[in-house]
Amino acid sequence: MSEIYSVGQVNTYIKRMFSQDFMLRSISVKGEISNLKYHSSGHIYFTMKDETGTLSCIMFQSAARTLTFRLQEGMQVVTSGAIEVYERDGKYQLYARKIVQQGAGDLYARFEALKQELSEMGMFDESYKKPIPKYAKRIGIVTAPTGAAVQDIINIATRRNPYVQLILYPALVQGEGAAQSVADGIQALERLGVDVIIAGRGGGSIEDLWAFNEEIVARAIFSCSVPVVSAVGHETDTTIADFVADLRAPTPSAAAELTVFDYAEFAAHLEDMKEGLHQQMLHNLRLIRNQHKQLLLRMQAQSPGAKIREQKMIYVNLTEQLQRCMRELIMHNKHRLQMQITEMEALSPLARLQGGYVYASAKGSPLTKVSQVKEEDEIKLQLSDGIVHTKVTGVEEA
Numbered sequence: 001m002s003e004i005y006s007v008g009q010v011n012t013y014i015k016r017m018f019s020q021d022f023m024l025r026s027i028s029v030k031g032e033i034s035n036l037k038y039h040s041s042g043h044i045y046f047t048m049k050d051e052t053g054t055l056s057c058i059m060f061q062s063a064a065r066t067l068t069f070r071l072q073e074g075m076q077v078v079t080s081g082a083i084e085v086y087e088r089d090g091k092y093q094l095y096a097r098k099i100v101q102q103g104a105g106d107l108y109a110r111f112e113a114l115k116q117e118l119s120e121m122g123m124f125d126e127s128y129k130k131p132i133p134k135y136a137k138r139i140g141i142v143t144a145p146t147g148a149a150v151q152d153i154i155n156i157a158t159r160r161n162p163y164v165q166l167i168l169y170p171a172l173v174q175g176e177g178a179a180q181s182v183a184d185g186i187q188a189l190e191r192l193g194v195d196v197i198i199a200g201r202g203g204g205s206i207e208d209l210w211a212f213n214e215e216i217v218a219r220a221i222f223s224c225s226v227p228v229v230s231a232v233g234h235e236t237d238t239t240i241a242d243f244v245a246d247l248r249a250p251t252p253s254a255a256a257e258l259t260v261f262d263y264a265e266f267a268a269h270l271e272d273m274k275e276g277l278h279q280q281m282l283h284n285l286r287l288i289r290n291q292h293k294q295l296l297l298r299m300q301a302q303s304p305g306a307k308i309r310e311q312k313m314i315y316v317n318l319t320e321q322l323q324r325c326m327r328e329l330i331m332h333n334k335h336r337l338q339m340q341i342t343e344m345e346a347l348s349p350l351a352r353l354q355g356g357y358v359y360a361s362a363k364g365s366p367l368t369k370v371s372q373v374k375e376e377d378e379i380k381l382q383l384s385d386g387i388v389h390t391k392v393t394g395v396e397e398a
Helices: 007-020 105-120 148-160 178-192 215-223 240-244 252-259 263-302 304-347 349-354
Strands: 027-038 044-050 053-059 076-086 091-101 138-143 165-170 196-201 228-232 359-362 378-383 386-391
Touching: 007 076, 027 053, 053 076, 105 215, 105 240, 138 148, 138 178, 148 165, 148 196, 148 252, 165 178, 178 196, 178 215, 196 252, 215 240, 228 240, 228 252, 263 304
Parallel strands: 053 091, 138 165, 138 196, 196 228
Antiparallel strands: 027 044, 027 076, 044 053, 076 091, 359 378, 378 386
16 A cells, blocks of 8 residues: 655645746746735735636735836736745745736836946935925926826815916927926926926826836936926836935825925914914013113112112111100100209208208308307308398307
8 A cells, every 4th residue: 555645745745846946936927917916914916817727926015015016907917936835725826026017028127227227326315315395486397288197286286385386397208209308398497497396297007107217317307406306107106217306206196295385384384483473572572671670770779869869868867866866865864863853952951941950150161069159159040041140149068
């Protein structure tokens, strides 16, 4: 009996066979896209088919980011990658690394070659990118005079700012002479002195957009002294002009949004600034008035008149203090004098005379002893109300 294998072993064996096949590791397949699905993860799932069969395909997010166009049902493409076996389901599929539209392979190769050449020359370097003016007043547009692109730009620009001036250079954007026409338009608008230039067109195939992959257009953008905004195709479309331009807009509508400032928002901002300036001026005026008042008070305090008034107040205060002190001193001395008078009155001989005492004197001398007089001597007796002259009629010692 032959050896029995598991399903997993069979799938693994087949996968190894595929991986060892040199042709399957790097293969290009052409066909029509069907069952297309852009997954939220960024992966792209689709089927390639022709009249003989179908082939399941997947393009992971890392490779999908390099696509310069958006895949569509029924699109004829050439898909390059490796065919491998997905062991879990036991089926093989093409893991796509690069996809080009059928018939556009040569154009894509030319695109990559020119992109590499200009990149090495430094034309994509960020140091050469000019800033887009925030308040552009004159905007030049290089595109076809008819079509959705110019209408989208006009509609959005008019809605955002009806006062902006749009100057259209009607250029060929497809077919023979289109690249030269776009380059001439950029140079003409530069000479006219616009603030910013929008160069672009609506979406299409790589052939439709090829004018914006020409070197003459790239050099016109790079050498232009006016900032250039590239607005070619849809968001997934990428051209050489996008890499050289000062700003890449994903669509013509987005270019208008990026270059035309919103007048209503601008007016509201001005009004806010006006109100803020008004409030700041009022605040500054209040500060200046307060400073003025303080300086005026200081000047008044330092003026000769203020000094005189100050000295006068000091003089008045000192005068009042002196008068008060004098009154207090007079009252004090008057009180002392009254007390001294009372004390003197208590000690005065007249006070004693009032009490019945007599002051006796002889020959101008007061008599204090009986031995000082003898009979017939004249003496004076001073009473409270006068003097009595008398003679001694006798002396009697105590």
